[in-house]
Amino acid sequence: MTAAPKPRHPVRGSTTGRPLMAALDLFGRRWTLRILWELRGGTLGFRPLQQRCDGMSSSVLRQRLTELQEARLVERDAEGGYGLTPLGKGASDELRGLYRWSERWAAELDEVPGGKPD
Amino acid sequence: MTAAPKPRHPVRGSTTGRPLMAALDLFGRRWTLRILWELRGGTLGFRPLQQRCDGMSSSVLRQRLTELQEARLVERDAEGGYGLTPLGKGASDELRGLYRWSERWAAELDEVPGGKPD
DNA sequence: CTCCATCGCTTCGAATTTCGAAGCGCCTGC
Protein backbone atom coordinates (compact mmCIF):
# COMPACT_ATOMS: atom_id res chain seq x y z
CA MET A 1 0.00 0.00 0.00
CA THR A 2 1.21 3.46 -0.80
CA ALA A 3 2.22 5.39 2.30
CA ALA A 4 0.26 8.40 3.49
CA PRO A 5 1.82 11.69 2.47
CA LYS A 6 3.20 13.81 5.29
CA PRO A 7 4.53 17.32 5.43
CA ARG A 8 8.34 17.55 5.61
CA HIS A 9 8.60 14.36 3.58
CA PRO A 10 8.84 13.87 -0.15
CA VAL A 11 5.56 12.80 -1.74
CA ARG A 12 4.38 11.71 -5.15
CA GLY A 13 5.05 14.53 -7.54
CA SER A 14 7.28 16.61 -5.30
CA THR A 15 10.50 15.95 -3.46
CA THR A 16 10.60 19.23 -1.58
CA GLY A 17 8.54 18.13 1.41
CA ARG A 18 6.58 21.36 1.40
CA PRO A 19 3.44 20.84 3.47
CA LEU A 20 1.16 22.01 0.68
CA MET A 21 2.59 19.42 -1.70
CA ALA A 22 1.89 16.69 0.81
CA ALA A 23 -1.63 18.04 1.18
CA LEU A 24 -2.16 18.13 -2.57
CA ASP A 25 -0.97 14.55 -2.83
CA LEU A 26 -3.26 13.44 -0.02
CA PHE A 27 -6.33 15.28 -1.27
CA GLY A 28 -5.65 14.34 -4.87
CA ARG A 29 -6.34 10.68 -4.14
CA ARG A 30 -9.73 9.50 -5.14
CA TRP A 31 -12.38 9.57 -2.38
CA THR A 32 -10.25 11.44 0.12
CA LEU A 33 -12.15 14.71 -0.24
CA ARG A 34 -15.44 12.88 -0.23
CA ILE A 35 -14.64 11.04 2.98
CA LEU A 36 -13.76 14.28 4.76
CA TRP A 37 -16.99 15.76 3.49
CA GLU A 38 -19.13 12.88 4.69
CA LEU A 39 -17.51 12.88 8.11
CA ARG A 40 -18.11 16.59 8.63
CA GLY A 41 -21.38 15.93 10.48
CA GLY A 42 -19.97 13.46 12.98
CA THR A 43 -18.65 9.98 13.52
CA LEU A 44 -19.59 7.15 11.20
CA GLY A 45 -18.89 3.43 11.17
CA PHE A 46 -17.09 1.73 8.32
CA ARG A 47 -20.07 0.41 6.41
CA PRO A 48 -22.35 3.39 6.96
CA LEU A 49 -19.54 5.59 5.69
CA GLN A 50 -19.09 3.33 2.71
CA GLN A 51 -22.78 3.67 1.89
CA ARG A 52 -22.68 7.44 2.13
CA CYS A 53 -19.85 7.37 -0.38
CA ASP A 54 -22.12 5.72 -2.94
CA GLY A 55 -20.84 2.25 -2.17
CA MET A 56 -17.18 2.95 -2.88
CA SER A 57 -15.05 -0.15 -2.78
CA SER A 58 -14.21 -1.30 0.72
CA SER A 59 -10.57 -1.92 -0.09
CA VAL A 60 -10.01 1.68 -1.09
CA LEU A 61 -12.03 2.96 1.85
CA ARG A 62 -9.81 1.00 4.20
CA GLN A 63 -6.74 2.42 2.48
CA ARG A 64 -7.99 6.00 2.64
CA LEU A 65 -8.97 5.70 6.28
CA THR A 66 -5.54 4.37 7.16
CA GLU A 67 -3.87 7.24 5.34
CA LEU A 68 -6.12 9.79 6.98
CA GLN A 69 -5.39 8.33 10.39
CA GLU A 70 -1.65 8.41 9.76
CA ALA A 71 -2.05 12.00 8.67
CA ARG A 72 -4.02 12.68 11.87
CA LEU A 73 -7.09 13.98 10.12
CA VAL A 74 -9.21 11.05 11.24
CA GLU A 75 -9.34 9.11 14.48
CA ARG A 76 -11.52 6.42 15.98
CA ASP A 77 -13.80 7.09 18.88
CA ALA A 78 -14.50 4.87 21.86
CA GLU A 79 -17.04 2.80 19.95
CA GLY A 80 -14.66 2.30 17.04
CA GLY A 81 -16.37 4.77 14.70
CA TYR A 82 -14.45 7.07 12.41
CA GLY A 83 -14.45 10.80 13.12
CA LEU A 84 -12.50 13.93 12.31
CA THR A 85 -9.72 15.21 14.54
CA PRO A 86 -9.56 18.98 15.15
CA LEU A 87 -7.07 19.04 12.29
CA GLY A 88 -9.46 17.09 10.12
CA LYS A 89 -12.26 19.49 10.98
CA GLY A 90 -10.05 22.30 9.79
CA ALA A 91 -9.57 20.59 6.46
CA SER A 92 -13.25 19.86 6.26
CA ASP A 93 -13.95 23.55 6.85
CA GLU A 94 -11.87 24.38 3.82
CA LEU A 95 -14.13 22.04 1.89
CA ARG A 96 -17.08 24.16 2.95
CA GLY A 97 -15.53 26.96 0.93
CA LEU A 98 -15.28 24.55 -1.95
CA TYR A 99 -18.92 23.72 -1.50
CA ARG A 100 -19.91 27.37 -1.89
CA TRP A 101 -17.63 27.66 -4.87
CA SER A 102 -19.24 24.65 -6.55
CA GLU A 103 -22.64 26.33 -6.34
CA ARG A 104 -21.29 29.36 -8.16
CA TRP A 105 -19.69 27.02 -10.64
CA ALA A 106 -23.00 25.30 -11.33
CA ALA A 107 -24.76 28.65 -11.67
CA GLU A 108 -22.27 29.98 -14.18
CA LEU A 109 -22.27 26.82 -16.25
CA ASP A 110 -26.05 27.11 -16.41
CA GLU A 111 -25.76 30.59 -17.88
CA VAL A 112 -23.28 29.55 -20.54
CA PRO A 113 -24.40 26.03 -21.32
CA GLY A 114 -21.16 25.00 -22.95
CA GLY A 115 -19.90 25.41 -26.51
CA LYS A 116 -21.51 22.96 -28.87
CA PRO A 117 -25.01 21.71 -28.18
CA ASP A 118 -25.63 18.05 -28.93
CA MET B 1 -10.63 9.61 -22.21
CA THR B 2 -12.86 10.06 -19.22
CA ALA B 3 -15.17 13.05 -19.58
CA ALA B 4 -14.79 16.10 -17.39
CA PRO B 5 -17.24 16.16 -14.49
CA LYS B 6 -19.90 18.85 -14.62
CA PRO B 7 -22.47 20.01 -12.13
CA ARG B 8 -26.02 18.81 -12.86
CA HIS B 9 -24.59 15.65 -14.40
CA PRO B 10 -23.83 12.31 -12.82
CA VAL B 11 -20.14 11.79 -12.13
CA ARG B 12 -17.93 9.02 -10.89
CA GLY B 13 -19.09 8.08 -7.45
CA SER B 14 -22.36 9.96 -7.48
CA THR B 15 -25.40 9.91 -9.69
CA THR B 16 -27.16 12.85 -8.11
CA GLY B 17 -25.50 15.57 -10.16
CA ARG B 18 -24.98 17.74 -7.12
CA PRO B 19 -22.43 20.40 -7.97
CA LEU B 20 -20.22 19.53 -5.03
CA MET B 21 -20.01 15.92 -6.12
CA ALA B 22 -18.86 17.00 -9.56
CA ALA B 23 -16.30 19.25 -7.92
CA LEU B 24 -15.06 16.45 -5.66
CA ASP B 25 -14.69 14.20 -8.70
CA LEU B 26 -12.81 16.86 -10.63
CA PHE B 27 -10.50 17.83 -7.80
CA GLY B 28 -9.94 14.25 -6.74
CA ARG B 29 -8.10 13.47 -9.96
CA ARG B 30 -4.38 13.46 -9.65
CA TRP B 31 -2.62 16.73 -10.51
CA THR B 32 -5.80 18.78 -10.83
CA LEU B 33 -5.27 20.67 -7.57
CA ARG B 34 -1.59 21.11 -8.34
CA ILE B 35 -2.31 22.61 -11.76
CA LEU B 36 -4.72 25.13 -10.30
CA TRP B 37 -2.13 26.01 -7.71
CA GLU B 38 0.65 26.52 -10.24
CA LEU B 39 -1.56 28.67 -12.43
CA ARG B 40 -2.56 30.97 -9.59
CA GLY B 41 0.23 33.42 -10.43
CA GLY B 42 -0.64 33.84 -14.09
CA THR B 43 -0.60 32.23 -17.50
CA LEU B 44 1.83 29.45 -18.32
CA GLY B 45 2.65 27.52 -21.47
CA PHE B 46 2.31 23.76 -21.68
CA ARG B 47 5.90 22.78 -21.10
CA PRO B 48 6.67 25.43 -18.48
CA LEU B 49 3.58 24.28 -16.61
CA GLN B 50 4.70 20.70 -16.92
CA GLN B 51 8.05 21.61 -15.42
CA ARG B 52 6.47 23.42 -12.49
CA CYS B 53 4.50 20.28 -11.79
CA ASP B 54 7.73 18.35 -11.25
CA GLY B 55 7.74 16.95 -14.76
CA MET B 56 4.37 15.26 -14.58
CA SER B 57 3.61 13.17 -17.62
CA SER B 58 2.53 15.17 -20.63
CA SER B 59 -0.31 12.82 -21.47
CA VAL B 60 -1.98 13.39 -18.13
CA LEU B 61 -1.30 17.11 -18.25
CA ARG B 62 -3.06 17.29 -21.60
CA GLN B 63 -5.97 15.35 -20.19
CA ARG B 64 -6.29 17.53 -17.09
CA LEU B 65 -6.07 20.73 -19.11
CA THR B 66 -8.82 19.53 -21.41
CA GLU B 67 -11.02 18.68 -18.45
CA LEU B 68 -10.34 22.01 -16.79
CA GLN B 69 -11.18 23.84 -19.98
CA GLU B 70 -14.43 21.93 -20.39
CA ALA B 71 -15.23 22.80 -16.79
CA ARG B 72 -14.41 26.44 -17.57
CA LEU B 73 -11.78 26.78 -14.90
CA VAL B 74 -8.99 27.22 -17.41
CA GLU B 75 -8.84 29.03 -20.71
CA ARG B 76 -6.17 29.90 -23.23
CA ASP B 77 -5.03 33.44 -23.78
CA ALA B 78 -4.20 35.16 -27.05
CA GLU B 79 -0.71 33.66 -27.15
CA GLY B 80 -2.03 30.16 -26.49
CA GLY B 81 -0.92 30.00 -22.87
CA TYR B 82 -3.03 28.42 -20.15
CA GLY B 83 -4.59 30.63 -17.51
CA LEU B 84 -7.37 30.62 -14.95
CA THR B 85 -10.84 31.94 -15.72
CA PRO B 86 -12.55 34.02 -13.02
CA LEU B 87 -14.21 30.77 -11.97
CA GLY B 88 -10.83 29.07 -11.85
CA LYS B 89 -9.43 31.91 -9.77
CA GLY B 90 -12.23 31.35 -7.32
CA ALA B 91 -11.29 27.69 -7.00
CA SER B 92 -7.65 28.61 -6.69
CA ASP B 93 -8.56 31.00 -3.87
CA GLU B 94 -10.10 28.12 -2.00
CA LEU B 95 -6.75 26.40 -2.36
CA ARG B 96 -5.15 29.31 -0.57
CA GLY B 97 -7.17 28.31 2.45
CA LEU B 98 -5.87 24.81 2.00
CA TYR B 99 -2.37 26.21 1.87
CA ARG B 100 -2.79 27.89 5.25
CA TRP B 101 -4.31 24.74 6.61
CA SER B 102 -1.36 22.65 5.45
CA GLU B 103 1.02 24.86 7.44
CA ARG B 104 -0.96 24.21 10.59
CA TRP B 105 -0.97 20.56 9.70
CA ALA B 106 2.81 20.51 9.40
CA ALA B 107 3.18 22.38 12.68
CA GLU B 108 0.96 19.98 14.58
CA LEU B 109 2.63 16.91 13.16
CA ASP B 110 5.94 18.34 14.30
CA GLU B 111 4.64 18.59 17.86
CA VAL B 112 3.40 15.01 17.95
CA PRO B 113 5.94 13.21 15.80
CA GLY B 114 3.84 10.14 15.18
CA GLY B 115 2.88 7.26 17.44
CA LYS B 116 5.58 4.62 17.57
CA PRO B 117 9.19 5.68 17.19
CA ASP B 118 11.31 3.37 15.07
C1' DC C 1 -29.69 -21.77 21.63
C1' DT C 2 -30.32 -20.99 16.62
C1' DC C 3 -30.99 -18.04 13.03
C1' DC C 4 -30.22 -13.93 10.67
C1' DA C 5 -28.56 -9.32 9.90
C1' DT C 6 -24.97 -6.21 10.34
C1' DC C 7 -20.51 -4.98 11.39
C1' DG C 8 -15.24 -4.13 10.29
C1' DC C 9 -12.16 -5.75 7.35
C1' DT C 10 -9.33 -8.74 3.85
C1' DT C 11 -8.33 -10.87 -0.55
C1' DC C 12 -7.75 -11.01 -5.42
C1' DG C 13 -8.39 -10.71 -10.39
C1' DA C 14 -10.09 -7.35 -13.63
C1' DA C 15 -10.71 -2.61 -15.21
C1' DT C 16 -9.11 1.98 -15.25
C1' DT C 17 -5.75 5.56 -14.56
C1' DT C 18 -1.24 7.22 -14.55
C1' DC C 19 3.45 7.04 -15.94
C1' DG C 20 7.31 8.10 -18.88
C1' DA C 21 9.99 7.81 -22.78
C1' DA C 22 9.87 8.67 -27.55
C1' DG C 23 8.79 11.28 -31.27
C1' DC C 24 6.15 14.63 -34.60
C1' DG C 25 5.68 19.20 -36.79
C1' DC C 26 6.22 24.05 -35.89
C1' DC C 27 8.65 28.19 -34.84
C1' DT C 28 12.73 31.18 -33.32
C1' DG C 29 17.43 32.52 -32.88
C1' DC C 30 21.91 31.89 -34.19
Place this chain on the structure above:
DNA sequence: GCAGGCGCTTCGAAATTCGAAGCGATGGAG
Protein backbone atom coordinates in the same frame (compact mmCIF):
# COMPACT_ATOMS: atom_id res chain seq x y z
C1' DG D 1 20.80 24.94 -41.64
C1' DC D 2 20.57 23.66 -37.30
C1' DA D 3 19.87 23.51 -32.34
C1' DG D 4 16.46 24.23 -29.00
C1' DG D 5 12.06 25.09 -27.22
C1' DC D 6 7.28 24.66 -28.04
C1' DG D 7 2.41 22.04 -27.95
C1' DC D 8 0.92 17.75 -28.34
C1' DT D 9 0.33 12.52 -29.46
C1' DT D 10 1.25 7.63 -29.01
C1' DC D 11 1.86 3.41 -26.57
C1' DG D 12 3.43 -0.23 -23.49
C1' DA D 13 4.36 -0.68 -18.56
C1' DA D 14 3.33 0.33 -13.80
C1' DA D 15 0.25 1.82 -10.27
C1' DT D 16 -4.30 2.59 -8.62
C1' DT D 17 -9.03 1.55 -8.20
C1' DC D 18 -12.90 -1.44 -8.60
C1' DG D 19 -16.12 -4.83 -7.01
C1' DA D 20 -17.59 -9.12 -5.70
C1' DA D 21 -16.79 -12.59 -2.38
C1' DG D 22 -16.06 -14.05 2.02
C1' DC D 23 -14.21 -14.21 7.09
C1' DG D 24 -14.97 -13.93 12.13
C1' DA D 25 -17.36 -11.18 15.57
C1' DT D 26 -21.50 -9.10 17.59
C1' DG D 27 -26.25 -8.36 18.60
C1' DG D 28 -30.93 -9.12 18.59
C1' DA D 29 -35.36 -12.10 17.47
C1' DG D 30 -37.67 -16.12 17.93
